[in-house]
Amino acid sequence: MPDEQHVPPRELTETESAAIDWAGLLANLGKKVLHVGGGPSTEQLLELAHLEPDQHVLDAGCGVGTTAIEIAQRFGCQVTAVDIAPSVIERAATNVRAAGLQDSVTVHQGDILELEFSDDTFDRVIIESVVMFVDRAQAAREVVRVCKPGGLVIDHEAYFTRGAPDEIIQSSQELFPGFGLEEPEGWVGLYRNAGLSDIEYVSGPAEFIGPGYIIRDEGLSGFLTILGRLLTHPTYLRQMAGMLPRVRRVQPYIDYIVLAGRKPA
Numbered sequence: 001m002p003d004e005q006h007v008p009p010r011e012l013t014e015t016e017s018a019a020i021d022w023a024g025l026l027a028n029l030g031k032k033v034l035h036v037g038g039g040p041s042t043e044q045l046l047e048l049a050h051l052e053p054d055q056h057v058l059d060a061g062c063g064v065g066t067t068a069i070e071i072a073q074r075f076g077c078q079v080t081a082v083d084i085a086p087s088v089i090e091r092a093a094t095n096v097r098a099a100g101l102q103d104s105v106t107v108h109q110g111d112i113l114e115l116e117f118s119d120d121t122f123d124r125v126i127i128e129s130v131v132m133f134v135d136r137a138q139a140a141r142e143v144v145r146v147c148k149p150g151g152l153v154i155d156h157e158a159y160f161t162r163g164a165p166d167e168i169i170q171s172s173q174e175l176f177p178g179f180g181l182e183e184p185e186g187w188v189g190l191y192r193n194a195g196l197s198d199i200e201y202v203s204g205p206a207e208f209i210g211p212g213y214i215i216r217d218e219g220l221s222g223f224l225t226i227l228g229r230l231l232t233h234p235t236y237l238r239q240m241a242g243m244l245p246r247v248r249r250v251q252p253y254i255d256y257i258v259l260a261g262r263k264p265a
């Protein structure tokens with residue numbers, strides 16, 4: 001299948017557009033890890049995925065391809081990566097080429113709500129911070145549909161903890177409209193209804209804003225690249241200056257979950 005294939009456009013929801021805007025800004029700045037649990041949650045996801053060489057993995061909502069590339073490099077898997085936003089898909093394709101992984105990682109434009117793949121295609125389906133921005137039940141059904149019987153679906157998402165004041169939740173809706181006030185059980189129920197069994201999960205506080213976290217995920221040179229682009233692009237600086245105080249206010253009330261379940265054989 002060719003790289004950068006384009007699916008027919010559909011009207012995006014407000015939450016999808018917000019996710020794309022936020023991911024697009026971070027991607028333009030050079031950030032490679034675009035989910036709230038950061039590098040540590042990806043590590044937990046990889047542990048729960050029990051990856052082995054030659055497995056076929058789908059990364060649904062892959063952003064700039066960081067985890068897809070890591071899975072191919074570290075585990076020797078064949079990875080298909082899809083995202084709905086053409087700008088991040090282009091970056092993902094560039095990153096795959098830069099890593100010399102064109103034979104192991106294919107990148108397509110694709111919609112998690114209408115995956116172009118046949119039933120029972122992938123040994124593993126991974127998702128990082130995507131389902132919360134879309135019709136959750138439909139997305140969960142789709143990722144389970146394309147997973148092979150006996151395969152695993154592993155998803156990382158975020159939610160407001162029960163202690164989050166109403167005012168924080170209200171004021172953050174423009175920025176994070178996909179986040180709901182949920183406990184992990186809500187995510188477990190979603191995937192149980194979509195057909196997964198043997199569901200296990202880990203959860204914890206989401207920490208993603210601040211120099212320390214950026215250096216943790218992107219390294220010092222990545223941090224300096226991001227800072228340099230921010231300071232030399234007034235549009236990015238304006239966008240970030242508008243978002244940052246709001247992100248800082250909500251961060252203490254956001255937890256992440258990494259959940260894995262098996263599609264019954």
Ligand SMILES: C[S@@+](CC[C@H](N)C(=O)[O-])C[C@H]1O[C@@H](n2cnc3c(N)ncnc32)[C@H](O)[C@@H]1O
Pocket residue numbers: 016019020023032033034035060061062063064066082083084085088110111112113127128129130133134
């Ligand atoms: C928070 S980013 C996470 C990106 C990547 N998974 C990561 O963790 O670095 C959310 C991503 O979901 C993508 N997205 C939003 N709606 C989508 C949809 N309907 N189908 C596929 N991807 C979608 C956005 O374009 C964006 O790249």
